[in-house]
Amino acid sequence: MSSTIESHFPKIWCLLCCVLGLLLFKNVEAETIQTIQKEYFSWRMENEPEYGTYLGRYAFNDRVYSYNISMFEVRRNKTQEFLKRLNAISSNITSSERINFLILKDTFETYINGSKWAWYGALNPMNFLEGAQLYTSAVKASTNSRGDFENYIARLNAIPHQLEEVKESFREAIRLNRTYHNVSIASVPAMIDQLIVDPLQSRFYSPFNNSLSNAANIPESEKSGIRERGLQAVNMTIEAYRSVKDFIINEYFPNTRTHYGVNSFQNGSEYYRACLKWHLSFDMSPEEVYRVGEQEVGRIHQEMKMTMRRLNHNGTVKEFFNSLVNNSNFYSNDSDKIIDEYKKIVFERINPKLPEFFKDIPDVPLEIRKMSYDGPGGGYSSATEEYPGVFSVNLFRPLENPFFDFMALSLHEANPGHHLQHSYAMLADLPDYRRHTPLSFYDVPVWFPWYSAYSEGWALYSEYLGVEMGLYQDDYELMGRYSAEILRACRLVVDTGLHYYNWDKQRAIDYMLNYTAYSFEATEIEVNRYITWPGQACAYKIGEIKMKELRKKAETELGTGFDIRDFHSLILTNGAVPMSVLEMLVNEWIEEVKTRPVLSGGSLVTGSHKWQIFSLLFLFIILQ
Numbered sequence: 001m002s003s004t005i006e007s008h009f010p011k012i013w014c015l016l017c018c019v020l021g022l023l024l025f026k027n028v029e030a031e032t033i034q035t036i037q038k039e040y041f042s043w044r045m046e047n048e049p050e051y052g053t054y055l056g057r058y059a060f061n062d063r064v065y066s067y068n069i070s071m072f073e074v075r076r077n078k079t080q081e082f083l084k085r086l087n088a089i090s091s092n093i094t095s096s097e098r099i100n101f102l103i104l105k106d107t108f109e110t111y112i113n114g115s116k117w118a119w120y121g122a123l124n125p126m127n128f129l130e131g132a133q134l135y136t137s138a139v140k141a142s143t144n145s146r147g148d149f150e151n152y153i154a155r156l157n158a159i160p161h162q163l164e165e166v167k168e169s170f171r172e173a174i175r176l177n178r179t180y181h182n183v184s185i186a187s188v189p190a191m192i193d194q195l196i197v198d199p200l201q202s203r204f205y206s207p208f209n210n211s212l213s214n215a216a217n218i219p220e221s222e223k224s225g226i227r228e229r230g231l232q233a234v235n236m237t238i239e240a241y242r243s244v245k246d247f248i249i250n251e252y253f254p255n256t257r258t259h260y261g262v263n264s265f266q267n268g269s270e271y272y273r274a275c276l277k278w279h280l281s282f283d284m285s286p287e288e289v290y291r292v293g294e295q296e297v298g299r300i301h302q303e304m305k306m307t308m309r310r311l312n313h314n315g316t317v318k319e320f321f322n323s324l325v326n327n328s329n330f331y332s333n334d335s336d337k338i339i340d341e342y343k344k345i346v347f348e349r350i351n352p353k354l355p356e357f358f359k360d361i362p363d364v365p366l367e368i369r370k371m372s373y374d375g376p377g378g379g380y381s382s383a384t385e386e387y388p389g390v391f392s393v394n395l396f397r398p399l400e401n402p403f404f405d406f407m408a409l410s411l412h413e414a415n416p417g418h419h420l421q422h423s424y425a426m427l428a429d430l431p432d433y434r435r436h437t438p439l440s441f442y443d444v445p446v447w448f449p450w451y452s453a454y455s456e457g458w459a460l461y462s463e464y465l466g467v468e469m470g471l472y473q474d475d476y477e478l479m480g481r482y483s484a485e486i487l488r489a490c491r492l493v494v495d496t497g498l499h500y501y502n503w504d505k506q507r508a509i510d511y512m513l514n515y516t517a518y519s520f521e522a523t524e525i526e527v528n529r530y531i532t533w534p535g536q537a538c539a540y541k542i543g544e545i546k547m548k549e550l551r552k553k554a555e556t557e558l559g560t561g562f563d564i565r566d567f568h569s570l571i572l573t574n575g576a577v578p579m580s581v582l583e584m585l586v587n588e589w590i591e592e593v594k595t596r597p598v599l600s601g602g603s604l605v606t607g608s609h610k611w612q613i614f615s616l617l618f619l620f621i622i623l624q
């Protein structure tokens, strides 16, 4: 058959095909997952220049991110191109590259699938939690050389246009009736006001004072010219912010949506499903999320009631916490004492227990510090090769944080939560794009994934693990644990309530106040956050439940062959992955352990590492 076709094929075409084929083959040969990963990351740095500056990559310091709505299509097409290239090499992926391949593919597909919803929330690029009014420090580059200053002035000069794009995008949201509820944006004008000052006093201007004065490599004669142009650029930038503020007050406020939930948009329920999927990194319906939430709230509430009864308290959760508020055994105003208490918990109580549950624990230093601003109760900032990880604790309102809350928070932010999680990922030698993922939530699901169900699910699982590790030393610490857990469970009910079941804000607040220990003020801010970021707050509890499910499955199937330390290594050593990939990894691991020849030592073996194990055994034999 094929020979007859060939015989009719003109020779010249044959030759051309050969040449083309060779060329193509050459191209294909040069293409590897590494080249795609690298190019993709370079493109992201170019696409998000402020974030590049923040990472210390200065190639695009003269530019700013574009909020132009025409960019949705440009970015989508570019991502589609990357995906095409990736699919073309799918048959040439080695087993050690497989996880990176799956995640890169998931990254591209998540964006492309999400971009169907570009004309929804993503049209609203400023809210009380994120946006160009808050990320101003990221525009500042290192300002040492003449070139640095030129770049910085160029960037400042680009901001007015960037803010025009923001307005145009908001206008499109207004035109399509897909704006925020007022609660998401009401405080933004006051935030912008912070930026509207005398240009000479502006934080945008400060590099032209200090850095420029100290820049020895710039001739003094040129400095005043730079300063003059800098001042003009800062002045223009401030004027542009003022104009956005006026726009928000005069045009946007009157057009904010009246419903709290995004299901009030056309196709809004489907949009909400897409948001949920983006945050959870697997499919789960709003009905299911709500059901799981109610069930979890009921379960944890019962635990709290029983615990309070043991403590001879028969009132509500809030009454319980309030009744302790003047008890100096539980509260302190003394920052040093509080920090010492956290240090004791992490270094003396938690860390000695880790080896029973983890192996090959990376030795990455951790510091515990006072948070420099009045943010959430606690936070973790990642260690780097040069800097330790930092577990920061909010000490601004010490009388809202009893000592017995500290254990759960330490498990979550420090070990075995975010710090240990990050320490394993550091050793994993992840490609750049997986190590540096800029956060952006307003445009979900039209954004590259960042897998918070994995990272936050793990941190919440760590709070649970404290029980198995025997770390909650009394009923008070258990109350602290449940109080943190029930908040995450309530979020499932309230998030779906607001965006899927037409709850209003008051109902959401009442629900949370009924079950949690938090004040009205704190609860209102929480609920405003859920209204602003549909689906985001569900990642924590759902991620944790998924991890517990996977563990249960492995325990059931492996019986005595289940090793908790191996299981935890499997979860942690691959860095952040979508839940669908995590599930696949666990399933493969189960099969692998089932068929594994009995090896003493019980080290982790995944399919792709078989060969290494054999060669290691071989090495042992030689050494012995």
Ligand SMILES: *[C@@H]1O[C@H](CO)[C@@H](O)[C@H](O)[C@H]1NC(C)=O
Binding pocket: 028, 029, 030, 031, 032, 033, 092
């Ligand atoms: C397959 O990938 C390897 C490196 O990962 C590369 O050296 C090789 O050229 C690739 N082969 C083809 C046919 O693309």
Ligand SMILES: *[C@@H]1O[C@H](CO)[C@@H](O)[C@H](O)[C@H]1NC(C)=O
Binding pocket: 073, 074, 077
């Ligand atoms: C994006 O791709 C589509 C389909 O290939 C094409 O029609 C469109 O012109 C492209 N848009 C841009 C901005 O490149």
Ligand SMILES: *[C@@H]1O[C@H](CO)[C@@H](O)[C@H](O)[C@H]1NC(C)=O
Binding pocket: 105, 106, 109, 110, 113
């Ligand atoms: C994207 O959509 C396609 C087609 O519906 C689907 O096969 C794929 O699994 C989706 N990918 C992700 C990451 O959601």
Ligand SMILES: *[C@@H]1O[C@H](CO)[C@@H](O)[C@H](O)[C@H]1NC(C)=O
Binding pocket: 068, 069, 070, 164, 165, 168
């Ligand atoms: C956005 O991009 C489109 C197409 O390139 C252009 O016509 C429009 O003027 C841009 N809008 C702004 C505010 O720059």
Ligand SMILES: *[C@@H]1O[C@H](CO)[C@@H](O)[C@H](O)[C@H]1NC(C)=O
Binding pocket: 175, 176, 177
């Ligand atoms: C937006 O809402 C208004 C008032 O409810 C309506 O007249 C208009 O048609 C809507 N526009 C779109 C694009 O749905």
Ligand SMILES: *[C@@H]1O[C@H](CO)[C@@H](O)[C@H](O)[C@H]1NC(C)=O
Binding pocket: 182, 186, 187, 253, 254, 255, 256
């Ligand atoms: C939105 O909030 C602002 C600030 O609180 C207020 O001035 C404005 O009247 C509100 N607009 C609507 C439509 O509720």
Ligand SMILES: *[C@@H]1O[C@H](CO)[C@@H](O)[C@H](O)[C@H]1NC(C)=O
Binding pocket: 200, 201, 202, 203, 205, 206, 209
């Ligand atoms: C910059 O210098 C001027 C003049 O010395 C001073 O008034 C201003 O406060 C300084 N601005 C900043 C932001 O440091």
Ligand SMILES: *[C@@H]1O[C@H](CO)[C@@H](O)[C@H](O)[C@H]1NC(C)=O
Binding pocket: 199, 231, 232, 235, 236, 239
């Ligand atoms: C800033 O610009 C405004 C008008 O855009 C002008 O009136 C004002 O003098 C300028 N201020 C400085 C310090 O250049």
Ligand SMILES: *[C@@H]1O[C@H](CO)[C@@H](O)[C@H](O)[C@H]1NC(C)=O
Binding pocket: 116, 117, 266, 267, 270
């Ligand atoms: C929204 O729904 C309409 C029909 O109600 C449909 O034609 C349209 O394709 C849907 N849009 C999206 C983005 O799903």
Ligand SMILES: *[C@@H]1O[C@H](CO)[C@@H](O)[C@H](O)[C@H]1NC(C)=O
Binding pocket: 314, 315
């Ligand atoms: C709770 O306890 C207090 C005193 O300890 C008692 O007066 C009150 O009746 C109890 N309430 C209930 C509902 O048991």
Ligand SMILES: *[C@@H]1O[C@H](CO)[C@@H](O)[C@H](O)[C@H]1NC(C)=O
Binding pocket: 322, 323, 324, 325, 326
């Ligand atoms: C705690 O102390 C404050 C001020 O001393 C007092 O007003 C309040 O009633 C006390 N609360 C409790 C529960 O004892």
Ligand SMILES: *[C@@H]1O[C@H](CO)[C@@H](O)[C@H](O)[C@H]1NC(C)=O
Binding pocket: 301, 510, 511, 514, 515
């Ligand atoms: C408050 O909690 C109790 C106990 O679970 C429950 O019976 C009641 O319905 C709840 N109220 C609200 C508003 O959720």
